[in-house]
Amino acid sequence: xxxxxxxxxxxxxxxxxKNVSLHLKQGEIVTLIGANGAGKTxxxxxxxxxxxxxxxxxxxxxxxxxxxxxxxxxELGISQVPEGRQVFKPLTVEDNLELGAYLRxxxxxxxAKIRASLDEIYQLFPRLRERRRQLAGTLSGxxxxxxxxxxxxxxRPKLLLLDEPSMGxxxxxxxxxxxxxxxxxxxxxxxxxxxxxxxxxxxKLASRGYVLExxxxxxxxxxxxxxxxxxxxxxxxxxxxxxxxxx
Amino acid sequence: xxxxxxxxxxxxxxxLAQLQLERLQATLNRAYKNVTCYRxxxxxxxxxxxxxxxxxxxxxxxxxxKEDMRLNYPYGMFAxxxxxxxxxxxxxxxxxxxxxxxxxxNDIKTWSHLVARFLTSAGVSSDDVVQITxxxxxxxxxxxxxxxxxxIGASVIPMxxxxxxxxxxxxxxxxxxALVGTPSYALTxxxxxxxxxxxxxxxxxxxxxxxxxxxxxEMRREIExxxxxxxxxxxxxSEVMGPGVAGECHGRCGMHIFEDHFLPEIIxxxxxxxxxxxxxxxxxxxxxxxxxxPVIRYRTRDITRxxxxxxxxxRTLVRMEKTRGRSDDMLIIKGVNVFPTQIxxxxxxxxxxxxxxxxxxxxxxxxxTLEVLVEVNETIFxxxxxxxxxxxxxxxxxxxxxxxxxCRVKLVEPASIPRHEGKAQRVIDRRKR
Numbered sequence: 001x002x003x004x005x006x007x008x009x010x011x012x013x014x015x016x017x018k019n020v021s022l023h024l025k026q027g028e029i030v031t032l033i034g035a036n037g038a039g040k041t042x043x044x045x046x047x048x049x050x051x052x053x054x055x056x057x058x059x060x061x062x063x064x065x066x067x068x069x070x071x072x073x074x075e076l077g078i079s080q081v082p083e084g085r086q087v088f089k090p091l092t093v094e095d096n097l098e099l100g101a102y103l104r105x106x107x108x109x110x111x112a113k114i115r116a117s118l119d120e121i122y123q124l125f126p127r128l129r130e131r132r133r134q135l136a137g138t139l140s141g142x143x144x145x146x147x148x149x150x151x152x153x154x155x156r157p158k159l160l161l162l163d164e165p166s167m168g169x170x171x172x173x174x175x176x177x178x179x180x181x182x183x184x185x186x187x188x189x190x191x192x193x194x195x196x197x198x199x200x201x202x203x204k205l206a207s208r209g210y211v212l213e214x215x216x217x218x219x220x221x222x223x224x225x226x227x228x229x230x231x232x233x234x235x236x237x238x239x240x241x242x243x244x245x246x247x
Numbered sequence: 248x249x250x251x252x253x254x255x256x257x258x259x260x261x262x263l264a265q266l267q268l269e270r271l272q273a274t275l276n277r278a279y280k281n282v283t284c285y286r287x288x289x290x291x292x293x294x295x296x297x298x299x300x301x302x303x304x305x306x307x308x309x310x311x312x313k314e315d316m317r318l319n320y321p322y323g324m325f326a327x328x329x330x331x332x333x334x335x336x337x338x339x340x341x342x343x344x345x346x347x348x349x350x351x352x353n354d355i356k357t358w359s360h361l362v363a364r365f366l367t368s369a370g371v372s373s374d375d376v377v378q379i380t381x382x383x384x385x386x387x388x389x390x391x392x393x394x395x396x397x398x399i400g401a402s403v404i405p406m407x408x409x410x411x412x413x414x415x416x417x418x419x420x421x422x423x424x425a426l427v428g429t430p431s432y433a434l435t436x437x438x439x440x441x442x443x444x445x446x447x448x449x450x451x452x453x454x455x456x457x458x459x460x461x462x463x464x465e466m467r468r469e470i471e472x473x474x475x476x477x478x479x480x481x482x483x484x485s486e487v488m489g490p491g492v493a494g495e496c497h498g499r500c501g502m503h504i505f506e507d508h509f510l511p512e513i514i515x516x517x518x519x520x521x522x523x524x525x526x527x528x529x530x531x532x533x534x535x536x537x538x539x540x541p542v543i544r545y546r547t548r549d550i551t552r553x554x555x556x557x558x559x560x561x562r563t564l565v566r567m568e569k570t571r572g573r574s575d576d577m578l579i580i581k582g583v584n585v586f587p588t589q590i591x592x593x594x595x596x597x598x599x600x601x602x603x604x605x606x607x608x609x610x611x612x613x614x615x616t617l618e619v620l621v622e623v624n625e626t627i628f629x630x631x632x633x634x635x636x637x638x639x640x641x642x643x644x645x646x647x648x649x650x651x652x653x654c655r656v657k658l659v660e661p662a663s664i665p666r667h668e669g670k671a672q673r674v675i676d677r678r679k680r
Contacts, residue, residue, distance in 0.1 A: 003265055005265070019272060019296070019299075021272055023262075023265050023266070023269065210273075211273075213276070213280075216296070217269065217276065218273050218276045219273050219277070220273050221536070229351070229353055229538065230331040
């Protein structure tokens with residue numbers, strides 16, 4: 001459903017993505033792993049046009065989207081959950097969620113349908129229903145993450161871009177959120193591109209992964225193989241390297 | 248017929264092309280970063296991995312040859328530190344030093360799966376008893392087939408090479424259903440069975456998976472008739488992976504190249520120019536997933552043709568014809584790669600100078616034979632028969648240890664080897680193709 005060929009993205013003079021190619025199939029969870037500054041977030045931002053690509057090709061559901069504006073991309077069905085949640089803290093939980101459906105309001109989809117989506121989100125995250133009148137700023141980190149995901153889902157995306165959903169969260173909360181991500185793909189067929197510091201958890205959730213290094217893809221493999229790759233283990237899975245004779 | 252990995256083997260060509268591009272770019276990034284040889288070659292041509300933006304751009308990259316492996320002997324072409332390598336194999340080099348190849352744990356896994364693909368397409372399953380008659384050891388043949396057969400759950404008999412009597416006994420007693428080896432060894436087995444009055448068709452054997460040397464359709468028919476089995480072909484070479492680069496489907500109309508792991512090109516061996524689809528030329532392979540030893544545009548020296556027309560089996564992977572020969576002087580004798588230069592080197596070591604010699608390769612009773620004719624001259628002149636015999640046996644021993652196959656050395660009269668433009672014709676291959 002998504003095909004990316006040779007994209008190059010710059011921050012001013014800094015060449016952040018060098019010739020990145022990748023693809024996602026319908027209903028797949030794919031993860032991007034790599035060190036800080038490798039370009040994981042930049043890939044998400046390039047797909048959503050927050051940081052537009054300088055050249056290369058992004059085709060989503062058969063349509064080239066690399067020169068479209070971010071709002072148009074959301075309209076086509078790609079939503080991003082930004083790093084650090086970025087919820088609107090002075091607004092209530094429900095207002096945050098409704099903002100996620102902004103384009104649908106503008107399209108005059110009708111309150112009933114949006115209401116139904118809201119209910120779906122509350123079913124996915126019952127805690128958000130409990131706190132629907134509460135200000136987003138008063139939520140815990142985990143709840144804010146749920147809210148950020150819920151807000152992105154309110155646009156009914158076909159492809160969800162998830163940036164570090166586990167950042168700063170307790171392991172149990174991470175488990176809960178990952179379970180929801182798995183359910184999204186399983187029950188709703190949502191395709192997910194996941195950026196994660198916690199590479200091990202991400203690889204367990206995803207079917208495939210791309211390993212990035214200084215803006216380049218250096219590996220494309222199934223999750224099982226990436227988990228077995230020594231270099232990946234050492235660099236991203238925190239496995240201790242054994243000192244054996246080396247050339 | 249079953250397909251082992253239908254997701255990849257039957258992938259729409261357009262999706263395959265995207266996957267190949269992604270994997271190619273990742274391979275180039277890794278090779279450029281980790282392998283000095285590639286970095287230097289790329290730098291010399293002023294190319295960086297980012298210049299490769301399509302599969303067609305591949306042709307801008309330099310070739311890799313066996314010579315590069317020799318220059319970087321033993322581990323110089325590895326893209327991972329040695330501690331990540333779990334297996335080392337080698338194949339014969341053009342001269343004394345062999346070509347060293349390494350595998351990470353993932354490479355071994357990939358290898359097993361690729362072999363499982365062609366075993367499955369030949370109809371081998373967990374119900375089969377697979378007898379492996381390739382030699383275990385430094386050659387990749389036996390281990391590759393072994394892993395693949397184990398992966399699909401077949402019962403593997405790791406017989407190894409030779410010992411024909413015992414092979415036949417085990418084949419009978421253990422009720423072997425699938426035979427793995429070189430096609431010429433299959434004929435050796437049949438000959439021996441017939442000699443001992445055993446009817447091959449009374450055995451459980453039903454399928455053969457042959458490789459390691461080129462063989463003709465004629466030979467296939469002979470094996471099939473005399474052994475009463477289906478004989479299938481597969482292709483591979485150690486430098487690229489070992490067996491598991493390509494294998495036949497039940498249609499037996501060419502071997503499907505596992506293109507999600509290897510990118511094939513056909514070139515004119517003289518000019519290096521890439522030939523249009525369907526033309527006959529030298530096969531060049533680029534690995535797309537190898538971790539320990541990625542190879543970029545490796546010149547296989549095998550002459551073949553690629554068939555892009557869709558296959559009736561449902562696989563979308565391109566097919567390669569049986570190899571038609573070599574674009575270098577390598578000989579395959581008893582499944583072992585032999586370069587005339589290796590023999591030259593031994594003669595040089597023993598004598599201190601390079602005598603005129605000629606290799607005569609023949610197939611007698613379905614067994615390959617190698618005879619080395621050496622012209623006597625002033626330096627190799629012995630009036631004593633004893634000395635002469637000692638010389639011959641010394642050369643024979645040295646050759647056997649270098650080539651891993653036995654051969655006969657024969658001294659001949661000076662100037663008795665015919666010369667073309669002053670140079671002796673080095674090789675006479677009497678085997679029928």
